[in-house]
Amino acid sequence: MKLSSKNLLGIKDLSREDIQLILSTASQFKEVLQRPVKKVPSLRDVTIVNLFYENSTRTRFSFELAERRLSADVLNFAAGTSSAAKGETLLDTVNNILSMKVDMVVMRHSATGAPHFLAQHIPAAIVNAGDGINEHPTQALLDAYSMQEKTGRLEGLKVAIIGDIMHSRVALSNIYLLTKMGAEITIAGPPTLIPKYLQEAFNVNVTYNVKEALQWCDVANVLRIQLERQNQPLFSSLREYNLAYGIKRSLLDSIDKDIVIMHPGPINRGVELDSDVADGPYSIILNQVENGVAVRMAVLYLLSPQSANS
Amino acid sequence: MNIILQQVSIADSNSPYNGNKKDILITDGIITKIDDAITDESAQVFTSGNTFASPGWIDIFSHACDPGYEYRETIDSLAIAAAAGGFTQVFTLPDTSPVVDNKAQVEYVKQKSANTKINVHPLGAVSKKREGAALAEMYDMKQSGAVAFTDGLYPVQNAGLFLKALQYVKTFDGVIIQLPQDKSINASGLMNEGIVSTRMGLQGIPAIAEELLIARDIELLRYTQSTLHITGITTKKSVELIKAAKAEGLNISCSVTPYHLFFCDEDLKNYDTNLKVNPPLRSKGDMIALREAVLNGDIDCIASHHLPQDWDNKACEFEYAKPGMIGLQTAYSVVQTALPELSAEKIAALFSANAGKIFQLPAIIKEGEKASLTLFNRNEFVFTKEKNKSKSFNSPFFNVALKGTVVGVVSKGILTLNN
Numbered sequence: 001m002k003l004s005s006k007n008l009l010g011i012k013d014l015s016r017e018d019i020q021l022i023l024s025t026a027s028q029f030k031e032v033l034q035r036p037v038k039k040v041p042s043l044r045d046v047t048i049v050n051l052f053y054e055n056s057t058r059t060r061f062s063f064e065l066a067e068r069r070l071s072a073d074v075l076n077f078a079a080g081t082s083s084a085a086k087g088e089t090l091l092d093t094v095n096n097i098l099s100m101k102v103d104m105v106v107m108r109h110s111a112t113g114a115p116h117f118l119a120q121h122i123p124a125a126i127v128n129a130g131d132g133i134n135e136h137p138t139q140a141l142l143d144a145y146s147m148q149e150k151t152g153r154l155e156g157l158k159v160a161i162i163g164d165i166m167h168s169r170v171a172l173s174n175i176y177l178l179t180k181m182g183a184e185i186t187i188a189g190p191p192t193l194i195p196k197y198l199q200e201a202f203n204v205n206v207t208y209n210v211k212e213a214l215q216w217c218d219v220a221n222v223l224r225i226q227l228e229r230q231n232q233p234l235f236s237s238l239r240e241y242n243l244a245y246g247i248k249r250s251l252l253d254s255i256d257k258d259i260v261i262m263h264p265g266p267i268n269r270g271v272e273l274d275s276d277v278a279d280g281p282y283s284i285i286l287n288q289v290e291n292g293v294a295v296r297m298a299v300l301y302l303l304s305p306q307s308a309n310s
Numbered sequence: 311m312n313i314i315l316q317q318v319s320i321a322d323s324n325s326p327y328n329g330n331k332k333d334i335l336i337t338d339g340i341i342t343k344i345d346d347a348i349t350d351e352s353a354q355v356f357t358s359g360n361t362f363a364s365p366g367w368i369d370i371f372s373h374a375c376d377p378g379y380e381y382r383e384t385i386d387s388l389a390i391a392a393a394a395g396g397f398t399q400v401f402t403l404p405d406t407s408p409v410v411d412n413k414a415q416v417e418y419v420k421q422k423s424a425n426t427k428i429n430v431h432p433l434g435a436v437s438k439k440r441e442g443a444a445l446a447e448m449y450d451m452k453q454s455g456a457v458a459f460t461d462g463l464y465p466v467q468n469a470g471l472f473l474k475a476l477q478y479v480k481t482f483d484g485v486i487i488q489l490p491q492d493k494s495i496n497a498s499g500l501m502n503e504g505i506v507s508t509r510m511g512l513q514g515i516p517a518i519a520e521e522l523l524i525a526r527d528i529e530l531l532r533y534t535q536s537t538l539h540i541t542g543i544t545t546k547k548s549v550e551l552i553k554a555a556k557a558e559g560l561n562i563s564c565s566v567t568p569y570h571l572f573f574c575d576e577d578l579k580n581y582d583t584n585l586k587v588n589p590p591l592r593s594k595g596d597m598i599a600l601r602e603a604v605l606n607g608d609i610d611c612i613a614s615h616h617l618p619q620d621w622d623n624k625a626c627e628f629e630y631a632k633p634g635m636i637g638l639q640t641a642y643s644v645v646q647t648a649l650p651e652l653s654a655e656k657i658a659a660l661f662s663a664n665a666g667k668i669f670q671l672p673a674i675i676k677e678g679e680k681a682s683l684t685l686f687n688r689n690e691f692v693f694t695k696e697k698n699k700s701k702s703f704n705s706p707f708f709n710v711a712l713k714g715t716v717v718g719v720v721s722k723g724i725l726t727l728n729n
Contacts (some may be wrong), residue, residue, distance in 0.1 A: 012509070089622065089625075090627060110629075111627035112581075112629055114629075116581045116628075117581060117626070117627055121625075132512075132629060134512070195503075195508045197503070197505050197514075200505050201505040201508035201509050
């Protein structure tokens with residue numbers, strides 16, 4: 001089995017069948033991860049470079065762990081400690097790395113479209129680990145996997161995506177994926193953090209009232225406030241954000257149903273999510289992290305030369 | 311040296327010969343005779359069955375990059391590219407290093423271009439160093455040869471200063487060119503804000519950023535009763551605002567780039583950095599409205615917005631890529647391809663006569679007048695890297711079949727033919 005695309009640049013490019021294939025392959029790898037010996041030889045002799053032009057803990061560790069569990073050879077590159085800090089261009093860096101015969105590139109970059117640019121210039125398979133405010137496809141896949149695992153379905157599932165939509169690549173990938181899989185979506189957050197044309201672009205519901213979104217949904221995917229990406233004032237203070245849009249125990253208690261709480265991390269505790277919710281019984285935040293490894297193993301395996309040969 | 315252009319169709323609504331197929335005799339740079347058949351054994355003869363002759367084309371908005379960025383373009387290379395694109399007069403932007411904000415810099419451009427095949431006219435900055443804080447010495451620059459004034463891609467944001475600038479140029483009948491963009495509205499945007507930018511995950515520049523500045527400038531123009539040209543308009547609303555201001559009798563005119571008539575934001579889906587331009591490519595609806603406005607005369611001129619960028623600044627992440635594209639050599643072909651119904655006479659108006667009127671550079675095909683002529687036909691044109699005369703290669707039009715070819719120009723008494 002094979003994906004329809006040579007790279008994973010975004011969920012935008014995947015078909016429904018691709019998504020189903022990744023999720024079912026991830027289930028098999030999740031089973032592998034429960035074994036006493038968690039390592040499989042699937043990607044032996046495959047060299048993967050993790051190119052991280054932007055800081056990351058969770059995603060980088062998750063990819064690296066997935067690569068090592070698959071027995072790949074792994075190279076790690078962090079822009080802050082490499083030649084990129086000396087002004088080397090992205091294309092130069094990658095060509096140098098490719099001269100070392102790398103088969104796959106996992107890249108995170110602060111600029112939208114950076115992996116698409118790479119894909120036009122190099123033959124290696126590329127996995128987008130987050131580009132600017134565009135997409136974070138493996139996060140959306142692990143979110144979908146976790147939703148399906150918890151609720152048993154994606155078709156018809158009501159998902160609220162709450163918070164800083166404008167600066168979130170998680171939001172866009174989730175919207176693409178959930179739409180393709182037949183889930184219903186409501187976007188909630190302050191008007192200054194929701195792109196003006198979102199509703200028209202994706203045919204999703206938009207509300208500025210978080211309680212209304214919570215009352216409606218089965219799953220709430222709460223997003224991080226991306227202060228580092230805001231170059232103009234978009235809300236008055238973190239305190240006020242929490243007052244108006246933060247997810248609190250009292251808010252959840254005020255609605256008459258149980259909903260699943262998700263967050264892609266890292267959490268700004270006390271801003272978009274209060275601790276008693278993040279650590280509460282309805283939170284599956286740590287399951288998301290666990291599933292991330294299995295999902296990334298699936299993606300890497302399906303895009304690898306090994307999979308193409310099998 | 312005499313030149314005879316045999317059997318060219320004259321496209322010039324100001325000329326008594328408009329629409330006629332004639333021979334044109336040029337002696338020492340002056341049109342000396344226009345007749346059905348002219349013979350002169352000693353003359354250099356150009357002959358072609360299907361060629362139009364227009365008064366020499368004028369480009370009002372080109373980046374020469376010289377001095378300061380000679381690795382992207384020089385005044386010499388710009389002039390050669392312009393001639394190949396059919397332009398006999400080119401206005402160069404002041405965004406060089408140093409900025410053209412004083413007499414010395416104006417004279418640099420004049421002197422550097424003295425021996426080029428075409429006429430290069432420097433645009434002076436409106437504000438010192440284009441910083442938008444204090445007026446530049448526009449009077450002195452005008453006396454030295456600055457054709458008009460603009461702060462280019464950094465239009466004056468401060469309304470008070472822009473009001474003073476509009477008043478100030480009235481002393482010497484100056485014209486100010488404004489590229490409309492309110493930089494306080496999402497200046498970090500990378501493309502048109504809309505459905506496409508939302509789907510692509512790119513920050514958008516809303517159309518209102520442009521329309522707001524045009525609306526403001528029209529108010530300031532009404533107050534000052536000065537002369538204003540808006541270049542690089544991209545939206546339907548912008549056209550409507552300017553049309554209403556014209557109807558009211560204000561001295562306002564506008565221009566559009568060839569690429570805003572050819573592309574729209576949907577063409578950006580592969581993050582092609584050659585299509586990253588400022589102002590951005592707008593929606594398809596806007597593109598169609600601009601085409602209509604060119605056809606019905608609401609838009610006065612075509613402005614190439616020729617902006618050379620070196621390879622490194624385009625072969626990179628979309629977000630980091632510098633904006634702009636080269637455009638002198640493809641301007642006509644792109645416009646004729648986007649609007650095949652444009653007559654030769656209309657082309658002549660858009661590329662020459664209207665700008666000549668706005669900026670007081672009249673040209674007419676008539677005996678006794680200076681010979682500044684552009685020769686063109688409707689044949690297919692394929693722009694290639696080999697044909698490119700610019701020092702830069704940032705064009706999305708390489709190897710694209712376009713409809714309409716520039717054959718050559720007559721300028722400064724010399725006939726220059728492409729190929």
